Amino acid sequence: MTAESTTGSVYEFDSPMFREALAQFDRVGEMIGLDDNIHARLRVPQRAMVVAFPFRHDVYRDVETVFGYRVQHVLSMGPTKGGVRYAADVSLGEVAALAMLMTWKCAIVGLPFGGAKGGVRVDPTRLSSPEKQRVTRRYTSEIINFIGPNKDIPAPDMGTDEQTMAWMMDTYSQNVGHTVPAVVTGKPLALGGSTARREATGRGAISLLPTAALRLGMTVEGARVAIHGFGNVGQYAAVAATELGCRVIAVSDISGGVHREDGIDVEEAMAWVAEHRSLEGYEGGDRITNEELLELECEVLLPAAIAGVITGENAGRIKARLVIEGANGPTTLEADRILEERGIMVVPDVLANAGGVTVSYFEWVQDLQNYFWSENQIVGRLREIMNSAFSEVLDVADQEGVGLRTAALIKGIRRVARAKVARGVFP
């Protein structure tokens, strides 16, 4: 069977994001001469579950039915791993694309997982906490046979957090009759969560900045950083960038952004968001739009929110010298080409935001062993894994004469292909 003969059947997952993920994979697969049979298999998720379920609003008589998904891309590498997102536009195709990205991400940093992703199509900002709890518990019980500490391990993603993971873990544990911390990661500390997990994605992304800057001949001290998205990833990236001596000149979220050339007071902005749920009304700088933030005069741009924000339309106006992708899929393929032509270095999502899943891996290992590590051990091992993956990706980029995204994907795809060849075809 060739890659082409599977093309007809990927329509189940068709969505702009899935098409992008596939185009990326096809291009790299062809470039490295990936075996046709393995190529065909990896173009689609191995397993996908679609559920529809009702939940009760706080007004008891109001019941709403929503869709939920869990997609497992590759089961050959170990259990599958990936977040669960709650958003108004979540679809099977989006979740499938993100599951594929998780496979490459785990392989690039060398974790013993295949990729997965889940989601519920619901706008979390209009849910009260009790409503969110009911959605989470029902979603978990719908997919309960699909997940488990040795099967598939969910984690937070957009619109979900530690509390969401606590409810998932409790629902799973109630169902099997004993506490199973290792079924999800990104849990609160009190339930077997790991120190430094919350900060891991943002910190991990910024830990690559010095090496990238060195390649570009750019000084880290005083470098201007603009951060698109001020959630879990953006906030801790801002903290880490400030610690490195950079100047965070702008941050934004769904309510718009703030710009201050002398540097945003990151702690104050975080405190504002903790109290008001968004940057709306925050006056620590001039108000700007999200579009303006992306095009600001700066050295480093860190998209840390949603997918598809750097496009063919605005890529020509990006002024940063370095883009570090904290979000999943923030740059379209077309934009990627434009940035490459313009000599802007892009540290791709599958590498840049792998810090989250790496500390998730540490959390899972700690839960399985009931033995917890110190914060220093976690932060040190995270830095080591991120930086050695980055230097390997830089080597591939130099050897093959390709950009960092292509180099990272080459590394990830080769690892998965090697495992699949070694396991063979069943039966």
Ligand code: GLU
């Ligand atoms: N949702 C995060 C990601 O996209 C983390 C996944 C995990 O920790 O399993 O990488």
